[in-house]
Structures are given as C-alpha cells and as structure tokens.
Amino acid sequence: EDQVTQSPEALRLQEGESSSLNCSYTVSGLRGLFWYRQDPGKGPEFLFTLYSAGEEKEKERLKATLTKKESFLHITAPKPEDSATYLCAVRAGNSGGSNYKLTFGKGTLLTVNP
Amino acid sequence: NAGVTQTPKFRVLKTGQSMTLLCAQDMNHEYMYWYRQDPGMGLRLIHYSVGEGTTAKGEVPDGYNVSRLKKQNFLLGLESAAPSQTSVYFCASSWGDNTEAFFGQGTRLTVV
Numbered sequence: 001e002d003q004v005t006q007s008p009e010a011l012r013l014q015e016g017e018s019s020s021l022n023c024s025y026t027v028s029g030l031r032g033l034f035w036y037r038q039d040p041g042k043g044p045e046f047l048f049t050l051y052s053a054g055e056e057k058e059k060e061r062l063k064a065t066l067t068k069k070e071s072f073l074h075i076t077a078p079k080p081e082d083s084a085t086y087l088c089a090v091r092a093g094n095s096g097g098s099n100y101k102l103t104f105g106k107g108t109l110l111t112v113n114p
Numbered sequence: 115n116a117g118v119t120q121t122p123k124f125r126v127l128k129t130g131q132s133m134t135l136l137c138a139q140d141m142n143h144e145y146m147y148w149y150r151q152d153p154g155m156g157l158r159l160i161h162y163s164v165g166e167g168t169t170a171k172g173e174v175p176d177g178y179n180v181s182r183l184k185k186q187n188f189l190l191g192l193e194s195a196a197p198s199q200t201s202v203y204f205c206a207s208s209w210g211d212n213t214e215a216f217f218g219q220g221t222r223l224t225v226v
Contacts, residue, residue, distance in 0.1 A: 034215075043204050043217035043218050046216060087156075089157075100145065100164065100211055101172060102159065102215060104157040104158075106154065106156045
C-alpha cells in the first residue's frame with residue numbers, strides 16, 4: 001500500500017528563518033509527487049509537480065526537491081503570508097496504468113510569526 | 115476562469131436524509147475526483163471519473179454514488195446520510211492522468 005509521511009506535523013518559524021518540510025514516501029513505482037498549499041477553509045492550491053529523482057522546482061521563496069525516498073519543500077526567508085498547511089501527495093503505478101489516485105500525507109502546519 | 119466550483123459550501127443533514135453535491139469545472143478537464151478530508155486522516159479519494167459517462171470507485175466509496183453525465187459536471191450523492199459522513203468534501207479535476215489536480219473550495223457537511 002502506498003504511504004506518505006510528512007514531518008514535522010507543525011512548524012513555527014520567525015519571519016526570515018529558513019527551514020525545510022519533509023515528505024517521505026513508499027510507493028510501487030512513483031509517477032509523480034505533488035506539493036499543495038492549503039489555507040484554512042479553502043481547497044488545496046497546487047504548488048509543484050516532481051516526476052523523477054534529482055528534479056527541483058522553484059517558486060518565489062519555495063523550492064521543492066525529490067529523491068528516490070523523499071521530497072523536501074525548502075522555504076527561504078519565509079513571510080507571515082506563507083503560513084498554511086503544506087500537503088504532499090504521490091501518484092504511483094506504471095506508466096499507462098490505471099492508477100489515478102493521489103495518496104496524500106497528513107500535512108505540515110506552518111506558522112510564520114512576524 | 116472560475117476553475118472548480120462546488121455547491122453548496124455548507125450543509126447540515128439529519129441521519130437518513132439524502133443530498134447531492136455538485137462540482138463544476140470550466141477547464142475542459144477529462145479527469146474529475148471527489149475527496150473527503152477528515153482531521154488526522156488526510157485527503158482520501160471517494161470516487162473518480164476519467165471522462166464523460168464514466169465513474170470508478172476510489173479508496174472510500176461506501177455510502178456514496180456519483181454521476182458524470184456532462185464533461186464539466188461531477189455529482190456526488192449520499193443516499194442515506196450517516197454521522198460518519200460528516201466531513202469536508204473536495205472536488206478536483208485534472209487535464210491528464212498524471213498532471214496536477216485543481217481543487218474546489220470544499221463543502222462542509224455535518225450529519226446529525
């Protein structure tokens with residue numbers, strides 16, 4: 001069974017204090033790893049997709065990286081508006097297979113204090 | 115573009131009542147999904163559709179039915195609501211089978 005574990009469950013940072021969120025996964029053939037941001041009372045908002053080990057994506061203060069066992073979401077000099085729950089999800093299976101399910105982790109609640 | 119729109123946003127049901135949640139997307143996506151989100155459980159797939167007229171079971175399908183009569187709409191039905199179905203429901207859509215999914219704003223359902 002596909003498993004996704006995110007750590008830490010919660011993280012408090014001071015504005016400007018860089019850190020990383022972890023997403024470790026166990027799947028039978030990774031097809032894609034997705035990062036989302038979720039604000040309270042809202043739906044998940046797409047951030048990044050990573051398809052293969054070694055791949056990196058950047059967007060403003062966020063950078064996502066991928067290895068064969070885990071992904072990191074690096075947050076550089078965070079601001080209070082970066083406060084949210086960050087979700088990691090994986091899609092597994094062989095290319096061309098019929099596995100459409102995204103398996104989500106439970107998320108990391110990030111709070112950035114001014 | 116509105117993206118993915120869910121109606122209603124909030125609903126309270128009594129045990130045994132039925133209701134339908136509506137999801138509409140204006141991105142011409144083939145794939146549509148219904149998830150539920152519960153505290154400490156993460157998002158779990160209920161049902162999904164890979165195109166107009168098709169539906170399939172996800173991870174937690176019991177107690178739910180779905181229909182996709184039009185490409186842009188995906189309906190989730192609860193025939194006889196139970197307290198265990200109290201949750202936040204999210205609809206999502208994607209262009210391909212391994213591309214990012216775009217989510218709606220959610221429907222908060224309480225079954226008393």
